[in-house]
Amino acid sequence: MTDASDELVRESSALTRSDLLKGGTAAAFAVGMFGGLPEKSFGFAGPMKFAKKQLAGDLRILQWAHFVPAYDRWLDGEYVKRWGEANDVEVKVDHINNALLYSTGASQVAAQSGHDLFWFISPPSTFQKQVIPLNDIVQEVSKKLGPMTKVARKSTYNPKTKQFYGFPDDYAPDPVHYRRSYLQEAGVSLNTWEDLRKGAPKLKAIGHPVGLGMSNEIDSNMLLASLLYCYGGFIQNEENRIVIGQGSNRKGAIEALQVMRDIYRNGMSDEVFAWTAASNNQAFVAGRLSVALNAISIARLAENSGNTALADDTWLASIPRGPVMRLGNEHVMGVFVIWKFAKNKEAAKKYLVDQQLGYREHFIRSGYYNFPAWTGAIKGGFKEIRRMTAQDAHKPKGKYTILTTIAERYTTNPGHPGNTTPVIDEIFQTWLLPQMFAEVAQGKLTPAEGVSAFARKANTIYRKWKNQGLV
Amino acid sequence: MTLRQKSLTYAVVVPFAILLAFPFYFALVTMFKTNLDLADVEHSPYLYNDLEGGFHWDFWNYATTEHVRFLFEDTNYPKWLLNTLLVGAAVVGITLLLAMPAGYALARLAGGWGQTAGVGIFLVYLVPPTLLFLPLSRLITQLDLKDSLWSLILIYPSFTVPFATWLLMGFFKTIPQELEDAALVDGASRLKALYLIILPISLPGILTVVIFAFSLCVNEFIYAFTFISSSEQRTVSAGIPNDLIRGDVFFWQSLMAATLIPAIPLALLYNAFLDRFIKGFTGGAFR
Numbered sequence: 001m002t003d004a005s006d007e008l009v010r011e012s013s014a015l016t017r018s019d020l021l022k023g024g025t026a027a028a029f030a031v032g033m034f035g036g037l038p039e040k041s042f043g044f045a046g047p048m049k050f051a052k053k054q055l056a057g058d059l060r061i062l063q064w065a066h067f068v069p070a071y072d073r074w075l076d077g078e079y080v081k082r083w084g085e086a087n088d089v090e091v092k093v094d095h096i097n098n099a100l101l102y103s104t105g106a107s108q109v110a111a112q113s114g115h116d117l118f119w120f121i122s123p124p125s126t127f128q129k130q131v132i133p134l135n136d137i138v139q140e141v142s143k144k145l146g147p148m149t150k151v152a153r154k155s156t157y158n159p160k161t162k163q164f165y166g167f168p169d170d171y172a173p174d175p176v177h178y179r180r181s182y183l184q185e186a187g188v189s190l191n192t193w194e195d196l197r198k199g200a201p202k203l204k205a206i207g208h209p210v211g212l213g214m215s216n217e218i219d220s221n222m223l224l225a226s227l228l229y230c231y232g233g234f235i236q237n238e239e240n241r242i243v244i245g246q247g248s249n250r251k252g253a254i255e256a257l258q259v260m261r262d263i264y265r266n267g268m269s270d271e272v273f274a275w276t277a278a279s280n281n282q283a284f285v286a287g288r289l290s291v292a293l294n295a296i297s298i299a300r301l302a303e304n305s306g307n308t309a310l311a312d313d314t315w316l317a318s319i320p321r322g323p324v325m326r327l328g329n330e331h332v333m334g335v336f337v338i339w340k341f342a343k344n345k346e347a348a349k350k351y352l353v354d355q356q357l358g359y360r361e362h363f364i365r366s367g368y369y370n371f372p373a374w375t376g377a378i379k380g381g382f383k384e385i386r387r388m389t390a391q392d393a394h395k396p397k398g399k400y401t402i403l404t405t406i407a408e409r410y411t412t413n414p415g416h417p418g419n420t421t422p423v424i425d426e427i428f429q430t431w432l433l434p435q436m437f438a439e440v441a442q443g444k445l446t447p448a449e450g451v452s453a454f455a456r457k458a459n460t461i462y463r464k465w466k467n468q469g470l471v
Numbered sequence: 472m473t474l475r476q477k478s479l480t481y482a483v484v485v486p487f488a489i490l491l492a493f494p495f496y497f498a499l500v501t502m503f504k505t506n507l508d509l510a511d512v513e514h515s516p517y518l519y520n521d522l523e524g525g526f527h528w529d530f531w532n533y534a535t536t537e538h539v540r541f542l543f544e545d546t547n548y549p550k551w552l553l554n555t556l557l558v559g560a561a562v563v564g565i566t567l568l569l570a571m572p573a574g575y576a577l578a579r580l581a582g583g584w585g586q587t588a589g590v591g592i593f594l595v596y597l598v599p600p601t602l603l604f605l606p607l608s609r610l611i612t613q614l615d616l617k618d619s620l621w622s623l624i625l626i627y628p629s630f631t632v633p634f635a636t637w638l639l640m641g642f643f644k645t646i647p648q649e650l651e652d653a654a655l656v657d658g659a660s661r662l663k664a665l666y667l668i669i670l671p672i673s674l675p676g677i678l679t680v681v682i683f684a685f686s687l688c689v690n691e692f693i694y695a696f697t698f699i700s701s702s703e704q705r706t707v708s709a710g711i712p713n714d715l716i717r718g719d720v721f722f723w724q725s726l727m728a729a730t731l732i733p734a735i736p737l738a739l740l741y742n743a744f745l746d747r748f749i750k751g752f753t754g755g756a757f758r
Contacts, residue, residue, distance in 0.1 A: 062700060067718025069545065094700040096713045107697050110605045113612035115700070219719070277719040286512045297719055306507035 055087045059347045062104070063119035063334075065095040067297045071366045079361075083354060089347045099217075099277065102429060108339065116342040117351065120335045122218060122428065123155040123413065123420035125165060128470055131337040133163035137349045141356050145376035152373035154413040155333045155420045159240070160471055166335040167352045168373035170362070172295040173406040174222060174331035175316040182208045182290040190291065193230060193259050193320045200267020208290035210267045211283050212260070214438040215275040216431040222329040222414070223293045224260070224433045229329075229416055230322025231256040233451075235427065235458060240418040240471050242462045245455030252324060253454075257440045257447035264441040273438050285310065293319065295331035296403065300367055303394050312395040316402045318410050330411050333420075334370065368392065368400055371407050382408050422465045423458065432457055495731065495738075502728035503534035509723060538724030542715075547702045548729060551710035554620055555733065558706055559688040561624045566631040566684045567677065573632070574639030575665060579648070589640045596633040600693040603629075611698050622698040623706065627691065631684040638683075642676030643669065675747035682740060682748060689733060707733050 061080075066072050072095055080091040096104060098121045108114030109130045138156075142148060152168035176190055183190070186206050188199030200210045213220035228234065228244075233253025237243045244253050264272070271279070280292040285301050287310065292298060302311040319328035338348045355362070359377035362370050368389050375381045378388075386404040394400075415424035427433065432454055440450040465471045472480075500517055501509065507522070514520040519530040527533065542548045573592075577585045607626055616622040646669055654664040670677070688706075695709035702714060711729045715722045741748065 065714055065717040067720040069541075069717060072717075073545070092701065094702060096696075096700065097716050098718060099716075100696065100713070104697070104700070107605060107608050111608040111612045111617075113617060278716070278721050281719050282721065285510045287510075288512060294719070301720055304506060305510040306505065307510055310510070 055089050055347045055350060057344045057347060058090045058092070059084070059117070059344050059351060060115045061091065061093045061117040061119070061351070062115040063093065063095060063117075064098040064101060064121060066366065066369075068300070068365070068367050068369065071362075071369075074365050075362075083351065087347065087350060087354075089344070089351075091351070112341045114339060114341070116344045116348040117336050117338060119169065120166070120337065122221075122333050123166065123335050123425060124337060125158070125420050125425040125470075126422045126429065127337060128158060128161070128163075128165040128422060129468075130339055131165050132340055132342075132345065133161075133165060134167045134338065134349070134352075135162075135164050137167060137353050138164045141353055141374055144357060145374040147376075148374045149407075151330055151333070151411050151413045154415070154418075155330075156335055157419060158421070158470065159419060160469065166337045168333065169336050169352070169356065170332070170334040170359075170366075170370035170373060171330040171407075171411070172332040172369050172371065173403050173411050174226070174293055174295060174319065174328050175402060175406055176291060176293055176319060177284060177298045178291045178315055178317060179208065179289075179313050180315045181313050182206060186290075188290075190317050190320055193227070193322050196291070196320055197259050197262050200263045203290040204267045206290075208288065209269050210263055211272065211280045211289035211292040212263065212268065213272050213275040213280060214260070214264070214434045214441060215273055215279075216434055217275060217277045217279075218428075219277050219280060219294060219331070220275065220434040220437075221428045221431070222331055224437050225414055225416075225428075226293075226319055226328035227256045227260060227322070228253055228433075229327045229412070230319070230325055231259070232322070232324035234417060235424065236415055236418045236421070238417045240415070240421050240423070242423070242455065242458045244458060245452060250451055250455075253451045254447040255323070257437060257450055260437050261441045261447070273442075284314075293328075296367070296369055296400070299394075299399070300369075308395075315396065316399050318402060318406050327410055327412055327416065328406070329414050329416075332369075333413065334373075364388070368403060371403075421471045422468075423462045423471055426461050426465070427458060430461075495734070498727040498731040498734075502539060502724050502731060503536060504724055505533070505535050505537075506724075508533065538722070539728045541722070542725040542728050546714045546725075547705070547710060548707075550703050551705050551707045552733065554704065555689055555706040555708075558620055558623045558627065559685045562627040562631055562688050563681050563684045565624070565628045566635050567680060569628065569632045570635035570639055570680060571670075571677070572665075573636040575643050575669065577636065577640045578643035579651075585640070589637050592633045593637040594633075596630055596637070600630070600691070604693050604697050607694070608697055616698070618699055618701050618704055620699075620704060620706075623688075623691075623695060626694050626698070627688055631687055634687075635680040635684060638680060639673070639676055642673055646672050675750040678744050678747050679750075682744065686737060689737065 076093050080093055083089075084091040094115065101120055102124070105118055105120065105124065105127060108118070109127065138148070148168060149171070151171055156164050156166040156168045158165055178190060182203060183199070186199060186202035188202055189195040190199075196210065203210055212223055214224070225235070231252040232248055233244060233251075233256050234249050235242065235244045243249045271283070280289065280294055281298050281301055283289045284292045284298050285305055296316070299311070299314050299316060302314045305311070319326060336352055338345055342348060356372065356374055356377055359372035359374070360379070363372060363378060363385075371385070372378060375385070378384050380387075382404055385407070386401060389400040389403050390398050392398075392400045414420045414428060436450045436454045439445045440447050445453065462471065497517070500519070504519065508514050508520050511524065514524045515526070518526045519533040520526060521533055577589050577592075611617055611622045611626070614625075616625065650668050650672075651661075651664045654668050655661070659667065690708060692708045695706045696713070699705050699709060702710065705713065707729070711726065715726045715729060
């Protein structure tokens with residue numbers, strides 16, 4: 001009786017004279033062309049593109065089209081070429097509109113084919129079963145740079161599986177942008193949410209409403225979750241259990257909904273229910289808005305518009321303080337994942353490690369938008385980051401310094417005080433937060449009804465992911 | 472037509488024409504605006520303004536070609552245009568090759584169930600790409616056509632052929648059977664009769680298919696976006712929203728230029744063949 005392995009042995013040993021000649025010719029050709037076997041053993045087939053380097057093969061990366069075109073030009077045209085030559089890898093970076101990242105990720109998973117490295121704009125924890133754990137490279141980078149930031153860790157680590165499902169690359173603090181002259185004219189302060197509640201009608205009265213989104217888009221998600229934190233209305237606790245419908249969390253969430261309802265009714269316009277991620281940028285730079293929460297793309301857009309009066313009048317501040325705390329979500333949490341079906345996992349891992357180790361250049365080239373997930377990636381840490389941002393030449397001088405304070409003290413991950421679990425990711429991707437806030441602001445639900453409905457939906461999502469063993 | 476009738480016609484048509492041409496005008500003005508002029512809400516969006524918002528007759532001094540230059544030099548826009556043209560031409564060719572015999576067969580040879588089959592084929596056209604793109608994505612992966620224009624050339628006929636077949640079927644029905652019979656009696660084969668008699672008469676219908684299929688290819692987004700992720704391989708419809716909306720910033724002037732440029736030849740094409748186009752669409756309406 002024979003089995004399959006016997007057959008294989010027989011087939012492999014049945015070498016004819018013709019096979020021997022063909023193989024010998026090919027081997028002679030290979031030795032002649034490439035000078036014999038390389039010094040190290042390689043994980044990839046094929047000839048080396050660049051002599052005496054470590055890796056081989058192609059590496060395909062997908063990430064957003066950065067709002068600074070020069071950053072993408074540098075990344076595609078210089079950085080990845082340099083890295084590719086140093087590692088014997090042909091690197092190709094594709095860029096897409098950030099609103100299409102999730103649907104593209106889903107379609108790649110459905111097709112079980114796509115890029116080796118896929119960058120998401122917020123922690124994509126619902127994709128955990130489709131990616132490989134990256135604990136090894138997280139440890140490697142941490143050994144060299146020290147601990148990663150808390151926001152990065154809690155965004156990408158799953159305590160249930162004890163795995164880093166993604167590699168945190170960068171994050172963007174989420175400052176308040178405000179027109180200083182309008183706030184001075186209306187006599188409005190932005191220190192607390194209560195200040196903004198009282199000041200919003202005055203700002204609207206002078207023709208410059210507040211612009212806080214309550215729409216199905218990422219900025220609204222980040223902002224509204226932040227507002228909940230400030231009032232102590234946490235969606236989940238540290239153990240990642242849904243608690244928003246209970247006790248002080250429910251009370252805090254109701255207060256947050258009341259505040260946003262008041263700000264909307266007295267100080268905003270209906271457009272905030274139909275906003276895209278770009279709408280607050282456009283409305284602010286058009287001179288309409290007095291206040292908006294966004295990463296620094298608004299300030300940079302104002303600077304690039306050529307309207308120096310607008311740019312100089314655009315100031316940055318931390319998120320207002322609530323009765324419980326001053327804390328906001330990051331605006332962007334850049335997380336790379338490596339799909340299980342990725343063809344060049346080793347090169348992908350090395351790319352991530354090397355990029356983080358040399359992140360200083362990325363930070364500068366992105367106009368201080370991309371903060372490194374490991375602060376140690378910039379020698380001197382936050383102290384050096386503060387020094388660098390303070391040197392930005394745009395007026396008012398030193399306005400970007402506040403970014404360091406926000407990053408260091410007031411930035412957290414979606415799902416605070418817990419991790420960014422698949423539950424939180426699904427809540428974000430199904431826009432439950434903006435929908436709750438919008439329904440309350442429009443008077444369709446009372447704040448209490450809004451919280452109850454939200455808690456029910458959140459608990460349903462929680463049970464789904466618990467059954468899958470991910471929370 | 473009397474002067475009164477003429478005046479009435481123009482009174483209706485001119486405002487309508489202005490309304491329809493307005494988006495083109497707006498795009499044309501915007502694509503040459505400076506950032507400063509564009510961003511200031513006090514400035515007229517329909518004119519070029521100076522720093523204070525004033526209009527001058529030498530308006531070109533207050534405009535810029537910088538954003539058009541960005542489009543052509545800093546993005547792959549010329550490649551997207553070429554890719555769109557290539558895919559469009561190939562798909563039109565495949566569509567005609569498949570839809571003409573199919574439409575003819577359904578109109579002439581299928582007997583009673585021809586109409587039902589025609590409606591059935593048309594219904595295929597109504598299945599939305601949002602449902603189909605996931606399974607088709609797997610197919611394209613298995614065929615190793617990801618990131619290749621061939622993926623679009625393969626898939627686009629799935630929605631152009633049903634519509635073109637249905638349209639041509641209706642058109643072929645308007646052509647009297649006696650013309651073919653005469654050709655057959657004179658010794659022509661059915662294929663020859665189709666080629667020499669039917670096709671020349673069917674030119675409006677064929678032209679309609681050409682223009683319509685090409686327009687569908689230019690407009691299609693979901694497949695173009697899903698199957699192709701490399702910027703160099705994109706078509707216009709997928710390239711524009713991906714490379715000109717960066718982060719949360721819209722590059723408005725370049726966006727306007729990018730959409731206006733392919734719209735102009737299409738508009739001219741429609742205009743040049745308008746009569747035939749209408750004839751093509753309405754050809755089978757009464758049979």
